[in-house]
Amino acid sequence: MKKIIWPFGRMVLAAGVLAAFCSKAGIIAQVAVPTPVFADTETVTHVALPPMDGKKYFKVSLDFNASPSNCLTVAFGRDADGDGKLSLREQVVELGWDGAWFIRRKGVASWERYELAGTDGHHLFEASKWLYRTHPDQQFNLSTDGVPLAFGNGTDAWLPLSVLDGGTVRVTSRGPGVEGSAQIIVNTDGSVLKLW
Numbered sequence: 001m002k003k004i005i006w007p008f009g010r011m012v013l014a015a016g017v018l019a020a021f022c023s024k025a026g027i028i029a030q031v032a033v034p035t036p037v038f039a040d041t042e043t044v045t046h047v048a049l050p051p052m053d054g055k056k057y058f059k060v061s062l063d064f065n066a067s068p069s070n071c072l073t074v075a076f077g078r079d080a081d082g083d084g085k086l087s088l089r090e091q092v093v094e095l096g097w098d099g100a101w102f103i104r105r106k107g108v109a110s111w112e113r114y115e116l117a118g119t120d121g122h123h124l125f126e127a128s129k130w131l132y133r134t135h136p137d138q139q140f141n142l143s144t145d146g147v148p149l150a151f152g153n154g155t156d157a158w159l160p161l162s163v164l165d166g167g168t169v170r171v172t173s174r175g176p177g178v179e180g181s182a183q184i185i186v187n188t189d190g191s192v193l194k195l196w
Contacts (some may be wrong), residue, residue, distance in 0.1 A: 027184070031183075032045070032181055033045055033171055033179055033181060033195065043172070046086055047170075047193070049184070049193075053164055056138050058131060058134045058164050059127070060127040062096060064196070065122050065123075070176060072173050074170070075093065076092055079167075081133040093105050094170075123144055131161060131164070140159050165187070
């Protein structure tokens with residue numbers, strides 16, 4: 001399969017896959033999630049988000065094998081200094097798996113962790129947000145294997161639309177079972193960041 005290396009970092013566009021999706025959806029970026037050299041070290045990959053022009057939703061899909069010692073997280077924010085990377089200072093929210101499902105929000109000192117029975121093994125973690133700019137409901141919904149993770153009220157402020165519209169995502173991985181690819185798939189109605 002022919003791969004085109006884009007000038008903005010290590011983003012790789014798989015031309016053959018794009019052709020298959022061009023009528024309804026397209027992979028506009030594919031970035032490798034590197035395998036850590038050692039079990040206790042992390043690798044970090046940065047992905048630029050496309051403009052949300054008229055999109056109705058944004059979704060994150062993490063499909064991987066969770067273990068007590070591995071980690072796969074995504075953080076959202078805006079690259080304020082223009083270096084193409086999302087620093088801890090620039091991030092607004094981070095979520096995913098680090099021995100437990102968690103979410104870390106800007107301005108909140110403690111991480112919100114969710115210890116669920118039987119969390120080791122293969123799981124699909126999803127986060128979605130409807131992009132109704134004029135609608136009062138801007139809830140940020142998270143689930144594991146199709147089961148919602150319960151949060152309190154007020155999740156609309158956790159991932160502002162301003163962060164998604166041309167923002168940056170930092171993907172962090174550690175340990176086995178999380179290496180793969182990060183894809184941004186855009187269709188008529190929305191965008192999906194898929195890690196697998």
